[in-house]
Ligand code: ASP
């Protein structure tokens with residue numbers, strides 16, 4: 001069997017944890033399996049690199065940021081290879097350049113296009129464990145790129161697809177996917193299985209378990225994922241096309257505190273304005289989430305949307321540069337918001353989900369500021385200070401025992 005295992009930053013945060021991971025990989029190897037291991041940077045390394053960069057230049061060039069980022073994952077794979085060597089297990093570390101992980105050129109937010117598998121296959125044939133840096137790639141100029149924060153999951157799924165792996169296991173510091181973040185919602189339960197679509201909506205809604213692109217890719221290539229803990233042997237959660245367990249009304253609740261609401265005020269009420277606004281943002285690769293257009297007052301109106309906090313400066317800058325063309329008179333940014341989402345394939349056939357969600361918020365006297373829905377997701381914007389209370393109330397409403 002060929003198995004791809006991915007370990008996140010906390011799973012390799014120190015020497016003891018590195019050896020813990022090395023042992024797990026060695027066990028798999030000793031069963032006769034081919035083992036490919038994707039690692040993230042140790043602990044908070046990536047955050048520290050961001051701080052280091054910002055201290056030198058508050059707006060570091062994205063190409064150089066990627067050059068810096070790639071160091072973090074290289075430390076992890078090199079140390080892991082050393083640990084395995086010390087245990088007498090043959091291993092080799094490879095970075096994105098050595099493997100040749102080809103991506104688009106968008107620094108900081110690149111997409112994997114193609115992975116050369118020759119080198120990895122050669123190393124596996126030599127009976128080595130292959131340790132690959134997560135999160136990084138190279139573009140057409142042979143410059144380093146990165147896949148966006150949390151992107152090592154995507155590296156692992158892409159490798160599993162390219163190598164036609166028999167299993168893809170994502171090891172993290174929680175032991176699976178929960179109905180809500182168990183650190184914030186004590187009554188959250190672990191899910192045995194979840195569909196790609198539900199997982200994708202949860203990941204995009206800030207659940208923080210998997211990188212959303214990794215789920216997208218797993219669905220596209222039919223890679224079955226298992227999310228499990230690196231610290232114990234409990235079963236974890238299987239992510240796949242269809243689940244066999246009995247459905248709850250909803251599958252999970254997620255809270256995203258990283259969203260910011262931008263309001264473009266006083267744009268002309270005429271055809272094409274919304275196109276121009278969102279086209280500007282798209283050209284800067286800014287992902288827009290919930291959009292709300294106010295009714296017009298006089299001949300102007302407001303357009304609000306949410307973006308990730310990391311994209312705020314860029315969004316405001318590109319809009320300001322185009323102020324005349326976009327006809328607005330001011331821009332406002334509100335960072336004190338939180339995005340609460342409920343996700344579940346069960347809501348397709350059950351009409352009461354929205355009502356139940358709003359009732360739970362009403363009971364807690366929490367105001368809903370924006371709403372958006374997809375087929376299997378409802379998202380509301382609430383004040384940041386109400387976020388966790390809202391999540392607990394909503395989770396409680398849907399998972400109340402005996403219902
Ligand atoms: N080290 C990178 C990050 O912290 C990538 C990852 O963890 O997946 O975002």
Ligand code: MG
Nearest residue numbers: 008009040150
């Ligand atoms: Mg991660």
